[in-house]
Amino acid sequence: xxxxxxxxxxxxxxTGDLAKRKLFPSLYRLYExxxxxxxxxxxxxxxxxxxxxxxxxxxxxxxxxxGNKNDLDEFVxxxxxxxxxxxxxxxxxxxKKFADEIDEHYxxxxxxxxxxxxxxxxxxPIALHLKSDGLTDVKxxxxxxxxKPFGHDxxxxxxxxxxxxxxxxxxxxxxxxxxxxxxxxxNIEVIRFANAIFEPLWNNQFISNIQITSSETLGVEERGRxxxxxxxxxxxxxxxxxxxxxxxxxEPPIKxxxxxxxxxxxRVFRSLRMIEGEQVNDYxxxxxxxxxxxxxxxxxxxxxxxxxxxxxxxxxxxxxKIMIDNFRWAGVPFYIRTGKRMAAKSTKIVIQFxxxxxxxxxxxxxxxxxLLVIHVQPEEGITLYLNAKKxxxxxxxEEVKLTFANTGANAMNTPEGYEKLLYDCMRGDATNFTHxxxxxxxxxxxxKISEVWQKTKAxxxxxxxxxxxxxxxxDLLEKDGFFWWPVTDLDVEICQ
Ligand code: NAP
Numbered sequence: 171x172x173x174x175x176x177x178x179x180x181x182x183x184x185t186g187d188l189a190k191r192k193l194f195p196s197l198y199r200l201y202e203x204x205x206x207x208x209x210x211x212x213x214x215x216x217x218x219x220x221x222x223x224x225x226x227x228x229x230x231x232x233x234x235x236x237g238n239k240n241d242l243d244e245f246v247x248x249x250x251x252x253x254x255x256x257x258x259x260x261x262x263x264x265x266k267k268f269a270d271e272i273d274e275h276y277x278x279x280x281x282x283x284x285x286x287x288x289x290x291x292x293x294x295p296i297a298l299h300l301k302s303d304g305l306t307d308v309k310x311x312x313x314x315x316x317x318k319p320f321g322h323d324x325x326x327x328x329x330x331x332x333x334x335x336x337x338x339x340x341x342x343x344x345x346x347x348x349x350x351x352x353x354x355x356x357n358i359e360v361i362r363f364a365n366a367i368f369e370p371l372w373n374n375q376f377i378s379n380i381q382i383t384s385s386e387t388l389g390v391e392e393r394g395r396x397x398x399x400x401x402x403x404x405x406x407x408x409x410x411x412x413x414x415x416x417x418x419x420x421e422p423p424i425k426x427x428x429x430x431x432x433x434x435x436x437r438v439f440r441s442l443r444m445i446e447g448e449q450v451n452d453y454x455x456x457x458x459x460x461x462x463x464x465x466x467x468x469x470x471x472x473x474x475x476x477x478x479x480x481x482x483x484x485x486x487x488x489x490x491k492i493m494i495d496n497f498r499w500a501g502v503p504f505y506i507r508t509g510k511r512m513a514a515k516s517t518k519i520v521i522q523f524x525x526x527x528x529x530x531x532x533x534x535x536x537x538x539x540x541l542l543v544i545h546v547q548p549e550e551g552i553t554l555y556l557n558a559k560k561x562x563x564x565x566x567x568e569e570v571k572l573t574f575a576n577t578g579a580n581a582m583n584t585p586e587g588y589e590k591l592l593y594d595c596m597r598g599d600a601t602n603f604t605h606x607x608x609x610x611x612x613x614x615x616x617x618k619i620s621e622v623w624q625k626t627k628a629x630x631x632x633x634x635x636x637x638x639x640x641x642x643x644x645d646l647l648e649k650d651g652f653f654w655w656p657v658t659d660l661d662v663e664i665c666q
Contacts, residue, residue, distance in 0.1 A: 177311075197233045202241070443495050458472050458487065477657075517545075
């Protein structure tokens, strides 16, 4: 992998929320950590404004995210602004001229990263123009970074992929799934493949089920228009949840290269049991939040949010049972649930091991199963639940927790996902980005579910804001003899 940290970064949508809240602070942290050699940024959006106004906005976004920094003026001096309408074919030529000038001025060796921080309908047309107007005609590397949503079903994703592939090869396309930038999601692989005690147990002989919860307390906020056409299935399951499933379920790669890891993940996607037709409602549960209370505050139902249809059939919650039909995982359910306006903000993975054959500790009514909990956010860490002797005379067993709290140890150093992903892209490391094959398989899986849900009107709202979702999501596990481990009880204690 080359480590060429010299680049011209062109951000399309540079006055938007993503650029301000995530990209500028992340770039600053790379700069501060001396991980950018020579660089310049061209911000692109429609509104005309001088460079100074743009630089001031970059400065403010870094100040808001990271506080005052001595070298901020020097940092923002690398930022330039170009007013440009992505839909206007005639202005790409000016953009190319400007990019070539900046490249030459900073001696950026023709390396270019195009970050499309814009609405997805622009991805295809921009990529086509970048090629036809010569912006990708460079002597260094050229890379494209895009965010979800990558299409809204398999056929639109294919169409989009064809468009961007005219300008960029698969190796040059970095499809961000920001969950893959999260420290503990990256850690799944290390926990599994660097510990002799887990990998031998990591299969259907010893694991009874795996639960992945990603819950938010926020509602749909101002994103009603986007969310109405997406819903939790497309917004969370197709990408982040299935990516976590793949990392948990994949076989050990023969080495830690991008291609090897991706091909193992793709094999998991290929083994997903397709759930279709009448089976969908046996395996998947949809929900939509009603009114309720979050942190003591009364909040409205989804259908009363701005830009949301009063009769909306869009799900804000999804729970499901995913089966991976291969030798390792046959018979082990991977339960996933994700939703908005839930009781807690939490992303956690619980690996529940099988019960031991008999309980010798008859005074202990029921031994808890061993659990390995991976805390993804907001806390970061690992907890292993074991049974050990209760202090005192009797041979009773009680639950003990072995905890590693990453937030305690490295709170100040935990970099944001975007910083790591930008750094990876500059280094040419695509491991933590999604390959087209992963996108295609996951859409094929999700399309079968949405086909059924689109046809039938759900009885919404069916869960109160501030709860953990509809009762049917609990029933989904109960009928298999399991229950959701409550995410708040599993919180990792943060060492001070
Ligand atoms: P946003 O706040 O609406 O910003 C959109 C940006 O695009 C603005 O800078 C806007 O500036 C520019 N723009 C719009 N039309 C344009 C055109 N025709 N030509 C050139 N520039 C144009 O959106 P966002 O929240 O930053 O999201 C951007 C993308 O990232 C979306 O695909 C979103 O799904 C994804 N995303 C965002 C977040 C987040 O945290 N915000 C997280 C994950 C993914 P002008 O109007 O001045 O042109």
